[in-house]
Amino acid sequence: MSDLSRLFEMPLLAGLPAERKQWLSANLTEHRLKKGEILLREGETVTHQFILLEGELVTEKRIAGRQVIDDTRAAPVSIAEASLLSGMPLPLTFVANTDCFLVALSEQVVRTLLNECESFSRQIFRSMYGRISAYDRFILSGEKLAALGRLSAGLAHELNNPAAAVARAAEGLRDSLDSLHQATRALVSSAMRADVMATLDEWASRTPPPLDATPQGALRRSEAEDAVAQWLSAHGIAKSWLIAPRLVAAGFSPQELAPVASSVTPEQFDAGIRWLAATFDMRFLSEQAWIGAGRISEIVKAMKSYSYMDQAPLQEVDIHTGIEDTLTIMQHRLKHGIVVKRDFDLALPPVPVYGSELNQVWTNLIDNAIDAMDQHGELTIRSRLEGNCALIEIGDTGHGIPADVLPRLFEPFFTTKPPGKGNGLGLHIAYRTVVHRHDGRINVESHADGTTFQVRLPLVQGHAATG
Template sequence: MSDPSKLFDMPLFAGLSAERRQWVRENLSEHRLKKGEILMHEGQTVTHQFVLLEGELLTEKRVAGRQVIDDTRSAPVSVAEASLLAGMPLPLTFSANTDCYLISLAESTVRTLMNECEAFGKQIFRSMYGRISAYDTFILSGEKLAALGRLSAGLAHELNNPAAAVARAADGMRDALDSLHRATRALVLCAMPVDVMETLDTWARRAPPAIDATPAGSLRRSEAEDRFAQWLSTHGIDKPWLMAPRLVAAGFAPEEFEPLTARVSREQFSAGIRWLAATFEMRFLSEQTWLGAERISEIVKAMKSYSYMDQAPLQEVDIHGGIEDTLTIMQHRLKHGVVVTRDYDRALPPVPVYGSELNQVWTNLIDNAIDAMDERGELTIRSHREGNCAVIEITDTGHGIPADVLPRLFEPFFTTKPPGKGNGLGLHIAYRTVVHRHEGRLGVVATEVGTTFQVRLPLVHRHAPGG
């Protein structure tokens, strides 16, 4: 038979007088939960302190859109007192991991005990301090891992595009190399005149013109390819639609080939055209392979620099380099419609910082700015010096921040984003990193046409700040 008097075996209630114990018995409520039942949901308002006297509770937290197990709490243990006394929403979901027996005390009862029983107050604050410290470490570590997961997913997407381009180009090179081999053999067998071969060789080394990527330019290019294919067809070229696009991209027009048709046989002209088109195709595919490999190298280099791999945690760094590395690895979020404008003071000296931690600040602030603009707008990043501080400003053209929200912006778990979009830790982590780790300042100025986050970092590192 469950007995609520077990409550007074706990250190939290052991110091109560006999009279006060009787008063508590008269003011408590008893509760029973079956395994799997929910006691309290994350985010709800807490009205009672609960004490688990039998069984085990499971605590969970929603991180980055998914439910993450935090801990298990075995009887006897008090829960929810921190949220109750602070008047804050519950940060965890509590459910029964086994069949449970609990008692609850209303807020008025708890506050009476706090005011009249010194031993109760000391024990409850000691319990709250230990639990909050452990929870702080857990949830911040979880958020950093979640942020790393989001970053990794974005990087994987960014790396996939150039990797796929390299694979396509390498695959195309097989066919292009076969075509070039057949075309070269045809040139030899048809005894191409030396002077014509020299002309073809000169043309093959011609640098291609810049591509007009506008809709009008694409239309003109398509029309030019059709005309070229028709012209090649009239001169006996088989499958001219395969060669016309590459010759047009190289800057050729049928008029340049007219003199050549009068100097060689139809067989020689066909061999020359095929060799020229195959040469340009190989050059194009080689260029695509090089561009893809360069992009992959750029991303990997930026990620290594972003994480300060194999480097000391605290060092003097170029602030702009860290921001650029961050922009590179966040390209998957920028490319849908965000224009980045830079206004850097390149005269800024290196700043003593924890490089990888500061880069997470840039990540959180830029990510927040992109969300504020719904992924479309102008992101402006400025830097300048004020006295002994480097100042970095990140401005978006989003819908701004309401005045009543500004005072709570850096609070943990405070967010104006819809469920699953954010959990209110990104700006809190940025604030802790700037203020506590780097002895700097993080402020915000919001208007109806955008928001500016301002980071101030001392140019002289006074001492190693605590975590």
């Protein structure tokens, strides 16, 4: 028999009386593994508790059809006691990462030690609790990463639109600059009269009328563009269909252009009209680039504020700012059919919170509300002062939550969503953040016309929320 002195130095077995140590030495079996050999496979029924005394094991888990390394276990360490005592299949595969020496305790031996040795039972349950806690943290971290991934995908989509607009405007500006350069040369060469040039310059500074985005407005605009294009063509302007949309967008009609056309030569009118259209084109494209860049800056600013980068974790914040930042970065989910209604108490004082964690609460609650409404409905967000708490309500106009589901709503892994839509951790994370991290409370009221989540946060840290 090998030297088992290291076995009895472990906290798990160090408290055994001498006679039990002798009894255990006679009722265990020894195992040696070569590097690469498998000790236990995922899904197996466990019949022994193993204790690794020399070497190192790697744990693997099958995910999406492939083996993924989960963790390493270095000696001395106990293995598979949870699966043995619960009778559940092994959740991991154990592979020798080096040459290993282990001892195995049968289920009967383990249960005898549990029943007769308090130190053994305390240590084994402490070990199991530690692993469960670690697994809990791992799962929650995984859910937060998954939520971050979904959020990042949405932000990428939201940033893509203004970024593409800026790119299109920049490309168009390059072409328009060439057109403006050519039109300016033609305008100078035509020896345009000073009074007509002053009129063209005044026109170029004109503020365009508001755009009518209704179907009727689009039809009227199309008819106006056809009329201007035909009028320009009749006055010798080549490719008038390219110039007419810019002039119509600026509010011009043939009646306004006619006095200038009759007071100059056809060459001068052609040069003046092309210069005017190129100027409008440059202004339009520069405004599009400015709007796109402003939208990008708005999203980036909201994301920085949402994550509270470069700031202390616990701070007094304006709750409404965090909610607005959350709505901004979730715009990709709101813009297809969700109407957001705000009823904020702007006199609400700053609240001491962990900013980025609390914003994750708003994200989970808003995301849940959008799903409940099938992405079409009204999202109502209210805030008010209630005693020593800030009360924030997030309500939807969905079909409500069944009464038998409400008591389980914040349980981990509980979900009524179909596979692939949720894993039951979003509301659990929200609950933990509000209750455990902020000494607050989170409640839910639901009926056939919708659901409202109520979050109460104490205005002073350490004072539990009431109500």
